[in-house]
């Protein structure tokens with residue numbers, strides 16, 4: 462199952478959730494700390510490998 466990383470807009474808590482694709486599409490994700498529904502998804506670490514040296 463894919464994992465998704467979210468950050469809470471209310472308390473800045475970053476948490477990881479394991480969701481099926483169907484669950485992810487419903488976007489019923491809430492913060493485990495403050496139960497807030499205002500969360501934004503973080504971009505996967507796998508996608509953000511920037512190892513460029515200038």
Ligand SMILES: [Zn+2]
Nearest residue numbers: 469472492495
């Ligand atoms: Zn929160």
